[in-house]
Amino acid sequence: MSRSADDRLIELETRMTWQEDALNVLGAEIQRQQRLIEQLEQRLKALGDRLTAADEPVFRGTARDEIPPHW
Known part of the structure; x- marks a missing residue:
């Protein structure tokens, strides 16, 4: 049959x-x-910036200032 x-036509519609x-969903x-993803990328960049800042040396003297006192 x-x-x-x-x-x-009804079935296709x-x-x-x-x-x-x-598709809308x-x-x-x-x-x-x-x-x-964009929010996570921003957070990751902020964390990377904080790590970079934390890796900067705290001591800002010269190499001569780093010689141990017993030398």
Whole structure:
């Protein structure tokens, strides 16, 4: 038994509606994840900057000032 053209058209329109909804949901999720990635990148950069600042030497004298007192 073959289906009528109207039945096939209704089925295709229904599928298309579900697919459009799925694309909208996926698009919103991609946007949310992109915002999260950007926030994490900013935090990572801030932490990297803090590590770089922490690696700077505290002693700012000359090499002669670093000689131990018993020499």
